[in-house]
Amino acid sequence: MATTATRKSFGQVLLELGGKDENIVVLDADLSKSTMSKMFADKYPGRFFEMGISEANMIGVGSGLALAGKKPFICSFACFVTGRYDTIRISVAYSEAPVRIVGTHAGIGIGEDGNSQMGLEDLGLMRGLPHMTVIQPADDIETRQAVTWMAENDVPSYIRLTRQNVKDVNGPDYTFKIGKAxxxxxxxxxxxxxxxxxxxxxxxxxxxxxxxxxxxxxxxxxxxxxxxxxxxxxxxxxxxxxxxxxxxxxxxxxxxxxxxxxxxxxxxxxxxxxxxxxxxxxxxxxxxxxxxxxxxxxxxxxxxxxxxx
Amino acid sequence: MAQCYDIEYLRELARQSRIDVIKMLEAAKSGHPGGSLSEIEILVALYGHVMKHDNDNINMKDRDRFVLSKGHGIPGLYAVMANLDYWPREDLLSLRTVNSRFQGHPDRVRLPGLEASTGSLGQGLSIAIGYALASKLDNDAYRVYCVIGDGESQEGQIWEAALSAPKFKLDNLVCILDYNKGQIDGFVKDVMPLEPIADKWKAFGWHVIKVDGHDIDELIRAFEEAASIKGKPTFILADTVKGKGVSFMEGLIDWHGVAPNKEEAEQALKELGA
CATH class of the missing domain: 3.40.50.920 (Rossmann fold)
Known part of the structure; x- marks a missing residue:
């Protein structure tokens, strides 16, 4: 059975989506090689914005892009991006700005880097925000379809992805339905x-x-x-x-x-x-x-x- | 390229907007007069002359975008936009009441016409940068203006934003500092000194212009200069007076976030020629 890290599935599908929808723009905070947004960055440099290690600004810039009609995916480790909670609260959720927030390196599954790099409270934080959709896919095909759903739906959303490889749990005919277990x-x-x-x-x-x-x-x-x-x-x-x-x-x-x-x-x-x-x-x-x-x-x-x- | 404008009309717009701010805050019995009065000429110069916008078509695709990052100053913007027929002036008196579109801090969802929801300080300049990047992607479709406060400039996110706009060569972006020198706990210079402000923004890579923030002609010239600058964003340091236009409020920290009572409002309105 195939295994893949869901962050890698994300990077691949984002690249595909980028070719289909030129409103998709991607922002990262100096972790594009780890979040896998680099695949998009390399192919579409004009629609990729390297924001440096400034997550709060990345979130706000994402908000402005979204309010202007773009479809921003803003990427970092789950702990770092959701750690800038008040900026997400006001500039994204309260603003109803359709920013697609991508938090990779979920949980203890990231391994050796230890606690400061582990997103362990991010779901609780994002779940508590009105207007926010919160998704955590389990394998490759589910991640691809979940990210596609995010691209196609103009609402604030958060997706939580793994650093480590995970085994497929869904078959090739799987269809992702938002909100359906x-x-x-x-x-x-x-x-x-x-x-x-x-x-x-x-x-x-x-x-x-x-x-x-x-x-x-x-x-x-x-x-x-x-x-x-x-x-x-x-x-x-x-x-x-x-x-x-x-x-x-x-x-x-x-x-x-x-x-x-x-x-x-x-x-x-x-x-x-x-x-x-x-x-x-x-x-x-x-x-x-x-x-x-x-x-x-x-x-x-x-x-x-x-x-x- | 300077376009003609009627300075008397703009001054009258400022005076009327100040009157509306006082009436609104008196009715609401709360709000922020100091920073709402200090920013008026900046807003009048922008909405009354500089910006491309249309009150009959608030979603006009290529309208210039304005973000009031110092969200507590929103009564000033509500008033200026009311005087430009975005909404009826009498509706302003519902400020801060249940079900009102006129929230205590800006809410773009409840009040279409506003470009951003702000109020948690430090966030608006980043949003403005997002708009400016989107404009660049759409072939420089519009210009973007953002007013920040001086107390607000103590937020770290302001400096993250200040770092990033020059990187993207956002010459379609103007950040205006309403430098009124006061914040809730005291004078900015005592709470957390910001000087030398102009040097900081220059060092971050912005084109910096200093103006008298209550001189509409000077403000308009600065906005015209900003439009001529290529390859970098402009920062306008607008020297202002907190509580401008009401003698007993001017320069006093106590009027940062306290509304005038009936007698105070009457005196303020008298001074403003209401």
């Missing part, structure tokens, strides 16, 4: 709701759990906002128990979004798995996913703890 594995005992980098680990975990007699379904939540209320309630009722899995703080991210839905509906029980009110640290991606139990074995152990109680 995707069932990847059917299950009857518990539903794992995952997003982003850990999704394929969740699929692998479901396979391991099956061998141990636990029928765990896996649902990929690629749109964090608007959250798919209907699907969350449906799967919660179906299996009675939901566990969210994300490479993000459990406060503010997918776990919180699902908790809000289930608290209001009472459709099922919930456990949240991810970074538990904690910062990240240095290490290889594999070692970190093992330590924080975001790989398949880790997810299996977390699910089994729920059943053992």
């Amino acid at each position: 995707v069932e990847l594995v059917p299950g009857s005992d518990i539903t794992i709701m995952a997003t982003g980098g850990p999704v394929y680990h969740a699929v692998d975990a479901a396979g391991l759990l099956k061998k141990q007699g636990i029928s765990a379904g896996v649902v990929n939540i690629h749109t964090i906002k608007p959250i798919d209320v209907e699907a969350i309630n449906k799967y919660a009722k179906l299996t009675g128990h939901v566990i969210t899995v994300e490479d993000h703080n459990t406060i503010g991210g997918l776990g919180s979004a699902v908790a809000e839905v289930l608290a209001e509906s009472g459709a099922g029980k919930l456990n949240r798995h991810g970074l538990k009110d904690a910062f990240g640290e240095s290490g290889t991606y594999q070692d970190l996913y093992k330590k924080y139990r975001l790989d398949a074995e880790g997810i299996v152990s977390v699910v089994k703890e729920i059943f053992d109680k």
Whole structure:
């Protein structure tokens, strides 16, 4: 099965979109080689603006370009771009400026660079903004279609992408629908709701759990906002128990979004798995996913703890 | 290339706009008179003569763009635009009330005609740069003007923006500093000194022009000079007086963010010849 970093899928599809729509402009803050916006920059230098290490200004310039009718994609690491929160709040969300915000290097999956480079609170930040659509794709084909959706829709949006390679979880006939969760594995005992980098680990975990007699379904939540209320309630009722899995703080991210839905509906029980009110640290991606139990074995152990109680 | 204009008409526009600012703030019982009065001639020069715009066609494609980065000065802009028939003058009295288009700080969604939502200081110049880049992409379709405040210039994002506009050779962009020397906690020179301001912007690569910010002729000449400069953006350091036009407000920090009461408003309006 093919693996790719979703930031790379982003860079490739942005290049393709650039050839189809000359209103697309791209801004980066000295990380174009890492965010992969460089592919666009090399092909369309007249529509690429290197803003230097000045994220707040990049966000504001993106706002002006958007209000003038362009389709700006502004790119940096998730932590750096969403760290300039007030500028996004006023110049993008409140202004209803259709800026496409791209945050790469999501979560502990970035590895050795450590916590200061890890976006671990960005989903919570972006989810809290009125008018903001928040997307986190799980694989190559989903990223391509999600980025295309962003290009085609004139609304403020945020997409969160991985540094590390992720395995495909969707087939070649996959169709991305904004705001609609995707069932990847059917299950009857518990539903794992995952997003982003850990999704394929969740699929692998479901396979391991099956061998141990636990029928765990896996649902990929690629749109964090608007959250798919209907699907969350449906799967919660179906299996009675939901566990969210994300490479993000459990406060503010997918776990919180699902908790809000289930608290209001009472459709099922919930456990949240991810970074538990904690910062990240240095290490290889594999070692970190093992330590924080975001790989398949880790997810299996977390699910089994729920059943053992 | 200087075009003719009627200076008496522009002065009257400024006087009437000041009257409207006082009436609005008195009705709202809150707001920022100091910075709304200091910027009036800058706005009058731009909207009354320099800028290409059309109140009957607010979405005109190639209109010049104006961003009021110092968003708390918005009553001044509401007033000037009302006097140019963007909206009825009587509507201004709904300032800061529930459901009003005239929010305490600019909201481009609620009030079409404004080009940016601002109020969190330091952000507008970046937005103006975005407009200027878009204009360049569209073959220099229009010019872009942005008024910033002096207190606002303590924000780091202003200097990120100041660094970037010369890089992109934005000769279609003019940043005007309403240098009224006051901010909420005191005089700018005491709160966080900015001088030498002109030297800083020159060093960042801007064409710098100093003017008396209450002299409409001088302002218009500066805007004409800016239009003739190629390859770099222009920074106009407009020397202004906080609370200009109302004797008991001029130069006083206390009038940064306090509205006049009925008696004070009456006296102010009398001084303004209302």
